[in-house]
Amino acid sequence: MSLNTPARPAQAPCFWRDERLPFIEARTIADGRRVTYTRHAHEHFSIGAITCGRSYYHYGTQTFEISAGTVVLMNPGDVHACNPIRNEHWSYHMLYLDTPWLTDLQHQLGFSTDQGYRPFNTPHTRDTSLYSGLLALYRLLVDKQAELLHKQSALVGYFSEVQQRLNPSLTPVREVNHKLERAADFIREHCTEALKLEDICLAAELSPSYLIRAFKQYYGLTPHAFLVNHRIQFARARLRDGELIADVALAAGFADQAHFQRTFKQHFAATPGQYRENLKPSANNPHWPPATRPWSG
Numbered sequence: 083m084s085l086n087t088p089a090r091p092a093q094a095p096c097f098w099r100d101e102r103l104p105f106i107e108a109r110t111i112a113d114g115r116r117v118t119y120t121r122h123a124h125e126h127f128s129i130g131a132i133t134c135g136r137s138y139y140h141y142g143t144q145t146f147e148i149s150a151g152t153v154v155l156m157n158p159g160d161v162h163a164c165n166p167i168r169n170e171h172w173s174y175h176m177l178y179l180d181t182p183w184l185t186d187l188q189h190q191l192g193f194s195t196d197q198g199y200r201p202f203n204t205p206h207t208r209d210t211s212l213y214s215g216l217l218a219l220y221r222l223l224v225d226k227q228a229e230l231l232h233k234q235s236a237l238v239g240y241f242s243e244v245q246q247r248l249n250p251s252l253t254p255v256r257e258v259n260h261k262l263e264r265a266a267d268f269i270r271e272h273c274t275e276a277l278k279l280e281d282i283c284l285a286a287e288l289s290p291s292y293l294i295r296a297f298k299q300y301y302g303l304t305p306h307a308f309l310v311n312h313r314i315q316f317a318r319a320r321l322r323d324g325e326l327i328a329d330v331a332l333a334a335g336f337a338d339q340a341h342f343q344r345t346f347k348q349h350f351a352a353t354p355g356q357y358r359e360n361l362k363p364s365a366n367n368p369h370w371p372p373a374t375r376p377w378s379g
Contacts, residue, residue, distance in 0.1 A: 095352040097360045098224050099322070103233065105180040108223055111351070114172045119163040120348040122311050123303065127179045127199075128156040129244070131216045135172030138165050141205040142302060153212050155248070157201040161302035175220045179241070187241055193250050200250035209247055215240050261286045262300045265293060269305060273312040274335035279305070314349045317342065321358040330354065 095117075098108040111117055114137065121140060136149040140163040141156075147167070148154065156162050158181045166172060185199040193200050219240045222228050265286035269277065279290055282305060286293065298304050303311060317334040321327070331342035331354075346354045 095350075095356055095360070097352075097357060100223070100233075102230055103223075103237070105183040106223070106237065107178040108220060109176045109178070110174070110220075112173050114164075114174065115166050115169055117351040118165045118348075119351050121161050121163045121303070121307075122314070122349045123159050123161050124156065124178065125158055125315055126181050127158055127184050128154075128176060129179070129216065130154045130174050130176035131213055131220070133173045133175060133217070135170050136167050137170075137172045137174075138167055139163075139206060140165070144205070146206060148206055151208055151210070151213055152206050153209065153216060154206045155202050155204060158199065159301075160205075162205075175217070177216070177220070177223075184241065187238065188245060188250065191242060191245050193245050202248055202250055204248045207248060212244060212247060215243060259296070259300055261288050262293075262297055265297060265305065266301065266308065269309050270312055273309055273316060274333060276335065277309060310345060311349065314346055317346065317354070318350070318357070321354055324358065327354045327358065 096110045096112075098110075099106075114135070130153070132148055132150050132152045132154070134150050136147060139146045139148045139154055142161060148164075150172075154164070164174070181199055188200050219236055222236050223233055265282050265288065268282055268285040272281075279293070282288075283290055283293055288296075293305065297308070301308055313334045313336065317330050320330040320333060325333075327342075328339050331339045334342065336342035336345065343353060346352075346357075350357065
């Protein structure tokens, strides 16, 4: 970082992405005391390491108190949120992995014989090998001098170890509710539109009262929260492509840019501008790797 580059606030998120590794994205927060999330879900697999302090980890209907040394895991679609405990300092690194890449690795390792993603049943662990391995992988990924082959090999090696140490869940797949899944598919396909409840009910052949009650039980989110979550995922992809924030807000179906800004930050604990400007290939991003220093209180 040059002397003319302003210091980045500790609570500001840092993002990393490398166009040569399009299936993975990294994020770090040095001071999470003001970082709060609404309950949300991702289409990809997420894994993170708490590097300092403590936080609450809301996972489905459960809430855990986690601390430095903990590895957290979220399957695609798992509703979750991590939030600070009072005003205590905490920090973390997160990796977001495209589900098809991980599914292919599971298949290669023999954990998924039907080519489908096999979810984990472990929301968090204090496995010291996985924790130290995740920190080492993170440092390697953001290292501008590291060779691509080194990064590729480390990714396969680490996530192979994750599979072997935290066997994917062998619990039966939940009973499929085809009508609710039709409702979800309709919301996904039309997430950028101004949907009405009767439109979703008509597409799914469900009554409004049943849809509202059963949808949240099945997916962990209300139909509206599910809609907003997919709008944010849509917007996130557009921001990664460098599109203007105002254009993304309009394309994603938000009434105005201010509403989009607030909602994006609730879901991602970062503004659209922070995400768009900082998520660049590491070779071109002067903020990577971020400065590291001991916490002084």
